[in-house]
Amino acid sequence: MPSAEARIPTDRPSRYLVQLCKHFSNKGRHLGHRARPHHGADVTQPPGTHMPPELRPDQIQVEWTDTQGVLTLPWGRCTMDAASDALVLRAEADDEQGLRRLQDLLAAHLSRFGRREELRVEWREPAPAARCAEDAGSPATTAASTSARRRHLTWAGVTVLGILAVAVHLGLAGAVLSTPNWTGWAAGTVVLAVLLKIVAVTFLGRRVHRRSRRQAG
Incomplete structure (x- = not known):
């Protein structure tokens, strides 16, 4: 107006x-x-x-x-x-x-x-x-603000998920290594699982970031 x-x-x-x-x-x-x-x-x-x-x-x-x-x-x-x-x-x-x-x-x-x-x-x-x-208070500004908040929450969720996954697997790996009954290959398998989790979380985070950039554009 x-x-x-x-x-x-x-x-x-x-x-x-x-x-x-x-x-x-x-x-x-x-x-x-x-x-x-x-x-x-x-x-x-x-x-x-x-x-x-x-x-x-x-x-x-x-x-x-x-x-x-x-x-x-x-x-x-x-x-x-x-x-x-x-x-x-x-x-x-x-x-x-x-x-x-x-x-x-x-x-x-x-x-x-x-x-x-x-x-x-x-x-x-x-x-x-x-x-x-x-x-x-315009619709365009409100939509942009909502989109930014969603991206922020998504990144925060991915970060928390990654931290929890790494913590759980590291705890499991420590327990395995401290148990004499476990063989070396079993301990190696647990460590490998930890590394794979880290790679998966990183890949997921990049996909979320790319999708957010496409939506913002």
């Missing part, structure tokens, strides 16, 4: 937040009851704050307090926060065209409301930290 942020320095961020939200709230109630135009102008909409003609009253939703606000339009959604020294906006939409329409509408209104302070709305992409937080 495309998004953009704007940080507008001002000594009165709460005032502009409330003014912007009230303006859209009033437009939502009165879009269908505009006064008759005088000399070709719509007296209910000052220059610079015209609403798109296709926008219906029920398509404007606004909620706000003195420090936070949320504006929802058909093209997207904007959250507003009044910081100590700036009004912070975050706009998001389903596509780039909707995002641009939302950005232009908000910028036009704030530029008019703050013309004495010469407010300027400069949109930019969200900070990398915010994008990383959004991507952290």
